[in-house]
């Protein structure tokens with residue numbers, strides 16, 4: 001099997017670094033010049049620390065690195081880390097639903113390895129099915145500083161590594177937001193927060209639920225009425241997605257709203273973000289300075305009335321940069337499957353023939369890119385020269401206004417490197433029924449609206465590439481169903497890009513349960529972690545989302561918890577395509593390799609640090625998925641940088657693997673049963689191969705027993 005996998009990875013990959021825009025630019029050069037001139041990709045480090053303005057005391061999130069250089073000349077600066085390696089002792093909180101809590105805390109023993117300590121609970125009875133459910137509770141030593149994380153020589157020590165993520169957090173918004181479950185659930189989840197036990201009496205039910213490979217069918221075995229699964233109100237937004245049908249089955253695990261049923265299925269109840277929870281409590285939407293995307297002002301001043309707010313984007317005047325026709329599904333139907341009529345031919349050459357109709361970037365996108373980048377360049381000139389001109393209309397006739405299409409701003413969701421992310425809402429109309437591609441409730445439809453403002457002195461070319469890339473890749477991936485294919489449930493919908501007199505505005509699907517980063521932070525605050533079955537479900541969704549991207553010629557290149565968003569019932573959405581790489585367009589059969597460091601440090605694959613080495617961007621995504629997974633499981637990083645020169649934790653992992661072909665941390669990692677623990681361990685070894693040619697692909701990973709037998713709350717074609 002390993003040999004087979006290796007062969008898979010040795011598929012010929014060709015050439016060189018190139019970014020999204022270059023994938024297209026090169027199409028306008030003659031084939032001759034394309035072959036000769038190396039295309040230089042400078043990936044703009046566009047993502048500085050993005051801290052939600054609402055929570056200024058929260059530490060900075062991961063920054064995205066995008067550069068093209070090796071370790072010696074690394075553009076990576078020392079940064080502060082927020083998901084730190086932490087000190088041992090946190091037991092995983094498990095609680096049974098039907099029985100009283102066992103008041104005697106079980107012990108979770110920590111396992112130390114050379115490079116750091118991890119959290120693991122050895123079984124009370126080795127071989128028992130509840131191996132991962134009992135542990136030693138130890139007092140954790142908390143670090144109160146995040147600044148200690150980087151040593152001056154760029155390496156990390158194991159003591160450096162023991163920073164507790166939760167110690168870095170403010171507790172200001174604890175328990176403000178309700179769970180998205182029933183009232184009963186809400187109360188239970190509060191009770192559960194401090195619970196760290198599982199009682200023994202229903203072990204048999206738990207064993208059945210998590211039996212490997214197949215849990216027992218529920219209805220034949222269990223009487224009705226024990227526990228009826230209810231669908232969430234927001235599930236109606238996902239009509240097209242098949243889900244496990246509700247059944248009367250017993251809930252055998254309940255932890256922080258995550259429930260596992262006796263038939264092996266499960267249910268997530270992820271907290272709604274504070275903003276949406278507050279909005280839903282009130283009956284009407286607040287008018288946040290209707291017509292403006294800027295923050296609400298506290299008071300009105302006379303001078304303010306006459307002052308031109310240069311940095312505010314003016315929503316009334318925002319106009320779509322998209323041709324009107326591309327808003328409708330029908331008109332964007334892809335024609336390239338068997339029609340090359342509109343190809344960007346050059347001097348009669350036919351090298352732009354569509355050979356890969358599955359690529360998400362084809363003729364339609366090419367046209368859109370051309371039109372968008374022209375408009376963005378023109379507008380950028382105006383912005384940078386502070387001409388403050390109104391945007392030109394893209395279409396003849398009356399284009400709908402931003403407000404008609406997306407409503408008005410009702411709050412602040414987050415902040416990105418180029419501006420804020422706002423929540424906009426508009427009333428539902430009869431026309432909206434039945435398809436919703438974003439979050440909604442009975443009355444309103446919600447959109448996330450991201451402001452992209454050029455910085456003074458910034459390179460217009462880079463800014464243009466960043467927003468074109470972010471929008472086109474997101475838009476094309478999320479509109480792939482335009483040609484009759486199934487929608488990708490794990491890719492964030494990107495709807496529109498508009499401009500006003502000072503900035504560009506990207507309109508996206510709104511995910512009301514926030515991102516994985518916030519979820520992990522929230523768990524950590526409550527001294528809990530993700531249940532392994534919940535983490536497995538997220539991993540499966542993540543891998544399916546990434547597989548979808550890879551199948552369509554795009555590698556994400558910046559997978560990290562901050563870029564994974566959620567719906568309350570656990571639907572995961574991959575977002576932020578600003579550093580994504582197009583490794584294959586519709587006109588290419590070959591997969592392009594690339595070089596240079598791209599992504600966020602702890603998630604960056606080791607081959608990226610090798611100076612000048614070309615790598616397959618799909619495999620770096622796979623590595624990042626592995627890091628995201630272990631971060632979910634441990635609640636901290638295993639290393640800060642996957643470079644033996646720069647990180648002693650990684651160096652220790654590397655040496656241990658070389659010497660023993662094992663990594664103690666993975667060997668001792670527990671799951672709900674031994675089979676799952678073993679299947680997952682094997683998969684982790686396949687992911688964390690520092691030699692890319694030995695690393696498993698995302699496809700391969702999904703086919704491994706671990707993922708094959710992971711019950712996911714979405715049912716995919718291949719499962």
Ligand SMILES: Nc1ncnc2c1ncn2[C@@H]1O[C@H](COP(=O)(O)OP(=O)(O)OP(=O)(O)O)[C@@H](O)[C@H]1O
Pocket residue numbers: 046047048049050064413414415416417418421448450492508509510511512514515562563565575576578
């Ligand atoms: N569609 C969305 N739904 C819900 N929350 C969102 C959405 N988009 C962004 N957010 C929130 O806003 C935060 C910042 O947004 P985003 O990730 O786009 O900025 P960034 O990645 O820091 O900026 P950049 O685009 O420069 O990388 C996210 O971490 C997330 O919590």
